[in-house]
Amino acid sequence: MHRSEFSRCERVVVEYFCCCVAVILFVLASFNLLGAVSPVPALSQPDTIFQINGKIALHSRAVLAMAGLFKLGVSGYLLVGKNAMKKLGLISWVTWNLLLYQLFLHYIAAPNFGYSLGNLYDWCIIPPKTFEFFATAFSLVSFSMSVFFLIRNWLLAHKTQRKSTQPTRSVAGMRAGA
Amino acid sequence: MEIKFNCSNPACRQHILVDKSNAGELIRCPACGSELKVPDSAEIKFDCVGCGQHILVHVSEIGRFIRCPSCNQGQQIPGSPSKPVELAREGLKQLLSEQQPGLQTSQNIFQRICSSSYPHPWLRLSLGWSCGLVIFLCVIAGSYVKAWAAVPKKVYEVSREVYLKGDIRDAPVENSSGTLLMYAQDIKAGLGVFLVDLDSLQRFQIGTVNGTGQGEDRAFTAFGWSPDDAMLAYFSQRDQKNAEVVLCYGSTGAPKNSFDTAKTCGPVDKGVWVTTNSLVLLNHSRELYILNLQADPNLGEAGKQGFVKLKTLSIYDTSWIVPISDRAITIYDQGDLWTLDIPTRQAVRLTHLPHGILEWLDYSKTSGKYLFSLRPITQERDKMIKGKRHLYELDPGASEPVLVTDSQALNGRWTKNDEGISYVVSIGTTNYLEVQSADKNLETNLFRETGYVRSYNMAPGRDKLYAVAANDYKLTTIWEFDLETKKLRNVLPAQESYVRRKPVSPILASVKNKSGQKVDYYMVPPVELESGKRYPVVLDQFALNRYDENVQFLANAGIFYVSVHPFGMDAYTFASASSEETLAVYNELLKNPNVDPHRIYVSGHSASTREACQLATDFPELWRGVILETPVATLKIPAARKKFPSLFISIGDNDSPGLVRQANSLFQDACRLNVHARFNYQHSAHTYHSSQFRDEYISLAKFILTDY
Numbered sequence: 001m002h003r004s005e006f007s008r009c010e011r012v013v014v015e016y017f018c019c020c021v022a023v024i025l026f027v028l029a030s031f032n033l034l035g036a037v038s039p040v041p042a043l044s045q046p047d048t049i050f051q052i053n054g055k056i057a058l059h060s061r062a063v064l065a066m067a068g069l070f071k072l073g074v075s076g077y078l079l080v081g082k083n084a085m086k087k088l089g090l091i092s093w094v095t096w097n098l099l100l101y102q103l104f105l106h107y108i109a110a111p112n113f114g115y116s117l118g119n120l121y122d123w124c125i126i127p128p129k130t131f132e133f134f135a136t137a138f139s140l141v142s143f144s145m146s147v148f149f150l151i152r153n154w155l156l157a158h159k160t161q162r163k164s165t166q167p168t169r170s171v172a173g174m175r176a177g178a
Numbered sequence: 179m180e181i182k183f184n185c186s187n188p189a190c191r192q193h194i195l196v197d198k199s200n201a202g203e204l205i206r207c208p209a210c211g212s213e214l215k216v217p218d219s220a221e222i223k224f225d226c227v228g229c230g231q232h233i234l235v236h237v238s239e240i241g242r243f244i245r246c247p248s249c250n251q252g253q254q255i256p257g258s259p260s261k262p263v264e265l266a267r268e269g270l271k272q273l274l275s276e277q278q279p280g281l282q283t284s285q286n287i288f289q290r291i292c293s294s295s296y297p298h299p300w301l302r303l304s305l306g307w308s309c310g311l312v313i314f315l316c317v318i319a320g321s322y323v324k325a326w327a328a329v330p331k332k333v334y335e336v337s338r339e340v341y342l343k344g345d346i347r348d349a350p351v352e353n354s355s356g357t358l359l360m361y362a363q364d365i366k367a368g369l370g371v372f373l374v375d376l377d378s379l380q381r382f383q384i385g386t387v388n389g390t391g392q393g394e395d396r397a398f399t400a401f402g403w404s405p406d407d408a409m410l411a412y413f414s415q416r417d418q419k420n421a422e423v424v425l426c427y428g429s430t431g432a433p434k435n436s437f438d439t440a441k442t443c444g445p446v447d448k449g450v451w452v453t454t455n456s457l458v459l460l461n462h463s464r465e466l467y468i469l470n471l472q473a474d475p476n477l478g479e480a481g482k483q484g485f486v487k488l489k490t491l492s493i494y495d496t497s498w499i500v501p502i503s504d505r506a507i508t509i510y511d512q513g514d515l516w517t518l519d520i521p522t523r524q525a526v527r528l529t530h531l532p533h534g535i536l537e538w539l540d541y542s543k544t545s546g547k548y549l550f551s552l553r554p555i556t557q558e559r560d561k562m563i564k565g566k567r568h569l570y571e572l573d574p575g576a577s578e579p580v581l582v583t584d585s586q587a588l589n590g591r592w593t594k595n596d597e598g599i600s601y602v603v604s605i606g607t608t609n610y611l612e613v614q615s616a617d618k619n620l621e622t623n624l625f626r627e628t629g630y631v632r633s634y635n636m637a638p639g640r641d642k643l644y645a646v647a648a649n650d651y652k653l654t655t656i657w658e659f660d661l662e663t664k665k666l667r668n669v670l671p672a673q674e675s676y677v678r679r680k681p682v683s684p685i686l687a688s689v690k691n692k693s694g695q696k697v698d699y700y701m702v703p704p705v706e707l708e709s710g711k712r713y714p715v716v717l718d719q720f721a722l723n724r725y726d727e728n729v730q731f732l733a734n735a736g737i738f739y740v741s742v743h744p745f746g747m748d749a750y751t752f753a754s755a756s757s758e759e760t761l762a763v764y765n766e767l768l769k770n771p772n773v774d775p776h777r778i779y780v781s782g783h784s785a786s787t788r789e790a791c792q793l794a795t796d797f798p799e800l801w802r803g804v805i806l807e808t809p810v811a812t813l814k815i816p817a818a819r820k821k822f823p824s825l826f827i828s829i830g831d832n833d834s835p836g837l838v839r840q841a842n843s844l845f846q847d848a849c850r851l852n853v854h855a856r857f858n859y860q861h862s863a864h865t866y867h868s869s870q871f872r873d874e875y876i877s878l879a880k881f882i883l884t885d886y
Contacts, residue, residue, distance in 0.1 A: 008193075019306055026310030027317070034318075040857050041831070042842045042849070079306040080299040109817075111849035119848065119855045122877055123325045125884045126317070128852040 022078035032068030048110035349635035384431030478521035691762035712774035830862035
């Protein structure tokens with residue numbers, strides 16, 4: 001997990017992928033934080049998920065702000081971190097949770113203010129449908145690619161391990177000298 | 179055959195691949211530019227550390243662990259493997275700083291770019307976040323600019339001019355000497371109470387009703403001047419706990435005294451001066467009180483100082499009181515008119531009116547006759563049908579009231595010496611003020627065709643009338659009409675010149691619905707209408723008064739306003755247009771080449787939001803959006819929908835908590851189902867002031883013009 005078995009070219013692709021995800025996460029975090037400071041009173045209602053019998057409740061505004069800060073943190077790590085495998089693991093975990101959260105919101109019929117920036121400000125004309133489409137597409141693509149890279153790395157690592165234990169096969173051109 | 183080897187520069191260790199024909203030659207490293215010697219052979223020879231077996235491997239296998247084929251001893255192939263990428267970059271940077279400029283060929287630079295040189299982590303963070311910030315700002319700025327471009331630039335200036343004056347509440351009241359006029363008008367701080375000097379037309383504010391609490395629309399009631407003009411009184415409700423009857427000096431309007439009603443009689447609905455010392459008040463619970471400023475022995479038990487309860491009236495009736503003498507008043511109770519003797523508190527029935535609703539009551543002390551509007555009610559299959567309102571005259575000596583007008587009329591008033599009457603005639607979507615007199619020369623009608631009347635009052639001398647009305651398609655103001663000279667003048671002349679705002683004349687039209695019935699409607703087209711251009715439409719379901727400031731603002735913002743209901747003083751019916759009527763007008767609108775059929779918004783205000791919600795639920799495909807202003811109804815957005823109209827919801831934070839919750843819930847539903855919605859929140863109760871309307875309608879215009 002911690003050791004990259006990628007070729008040089010793959011390593012570059014993974015780095016670029018992580019950077020792209022970090023940039024998009026930063027954009028999404030900014031949208032969330034902007035939404036959290038909207039004066040719309042519906043944001044001051046208790047969040048549907050983050051409560052237990054209505055006693056411990058977080059307001060939708062707080063949830064939106066926390067989601068923004070969390071995404072900002074992940075984005076920062078993806079840009080600063082050195083370990084490609086850790087970064088891929090983090091991306092797959094975060095995007096999986098985002099997809100799961102969205103599915104759960106749909107299941108319990110709760111609003112997702114994270115995608116409703118167009119409904120929260122007069123001047124913002126981003127349709128919630130468009131926002132949801134792009135955000136879901138981002139989560140799906142990021143999750144799929146990160147999982148793909150992780151599986152590929154695992155396969156490469158497995159192959160290298162087999163090589164090191166079978167020298168005659170791993171060192172193809174080796175022969176005994178005179 | 180190729181030879182693979184690593185750059186000899188320890189800071190670079192670039193993996194290099196050359197043809198075997200280049201063996202032994204000097205080349206430059208493509209990454210760092212160092213001069214290198216290509217190995218003579220593509221193979222490495224070394225001896226096993228265990229058995230000394232001579233082993234030959236390819237040069238690219240340097241650094242790998244193998245097992246000796248002879249003794250099976252594990253060992254590493256000698257030589258330095260290619261360096262990790264990050265270290266190579268650091269080495270590269272160090273090398274570049276030392277390197278001669280001549281060595282930085284374009285090929286080198288290209289190679290470095292292709293080989294993904296990574297900056298320092300913190301630099302990467304800055305770069306990454308800067309990149310994200312640029313994307314975020316671009317999206318936001320793009321959205322902002324698009325919204326800004328869609329809204330006419332003059333909207334804010336127009337709104338300032340349109341909503342400059344503020345809505346005038348209720349009818350103005352004149353003093354007995356005819357020198358001062360009192361009225362209430364929306365101001366920024368709430369509701370301002372003003373006096374106008376009728377000679378100089380100078381106005382000055384005497385009080386503020388900061389009504390943002392519940393029932394703000396009932397926060398102010400004018401009682402007018404005492405019979406000797408010494409005092410002036412009005413009711414003011416700041417919130418649920420702070421309500422008072424304010425007493426002012428009649429000549430200056432300076433406050434003299436106030437009486438807390440919160441703990442005594444509660445919020446006051448109607449009030450009249452009976453004597454210079456006493457006011458009769460009717461509260462929201464239909465309890466009749468008398469407020470004596472000083473103890474009055476002439477009124478017996480009811481003459482004690484302060485509030486004294488007289489009687490409780492039936493809660494199902496409208497509130498009307500008229501003073502008929504120093505000791506008696508006429509009240510409307512249990513569907514009939516009664517005379518109440520204040521000292522004895524004995525009520526005597528005056529009439530046996532047909533089943534209906536009394537909508538106005540006036541009394542002439544000269545002739546002792548009454549004038550009232552009555553709206554008959556009939557019951558048909560558990561449904562209450564309200565008939566047309568007509569004006570009746572009642573002589574207490576006669577057994578039955580006499581019908582005065584055939585047309586729909588209300589707010590009848592006796593003129594001077596009972597020589598005539600004035601009343602508001604309501605025809606279709608229009609209304610006007612008519613004056614009938616024994617002297618035919620004095621007969622007239624006002625505000626007909628080019629205006630409308632919202633409310634009016636007769637001066638105590640019954641020689642003038644003061645109307646809150648619009649004339650010549652201009653904004654509502656207070657008009658004074660002298661019944662003898664037939665002179666009409668604006669009591670609140672505009673001090674400001676309108677630069678941006680352009681008045682738009684309404685178009686009054688009618689259409690037949692499916693049942694063949696005539697449906698009147700009222701349309702205000704956008705200002706400077708361009709032929710061939712299509713405009714959005716607000717199709718209103720107004721139940722109460724139409725606020726012409728809002729309509730004029732929409733017209734100036736480039737939006738059609740269409741109302742499928744009469745307007746003006748029709749403040750008692752709460753009957754909005756039926757779906758059939760609205761659909762008939764909708765179909766008619768589609769024939770208009772300037773109407774954009776894909777941008778028709780159905781709108782409702784307060785009670786009429788029920789109809790708007792019903793139309794949106796039944797025919798969602800017809801509407802681009804639904805506008806709900808202070809909604810009392812809500813709608814259910816179906817989850818399995820392809821498309822649903824956009825939603826604009828506006829509500830006051832001090833409106834009924836249930837209604838606020840309901841509106842919030844609707845907005846959350848819209849967010850959940852990705853329906854375009856806008857929530858406009860005003861610091862107000864159920865009724866908005868002009869400044870709140872201004873904010874709301876700017877937001878509404880933006881919503882309509884930028885609707886995606």
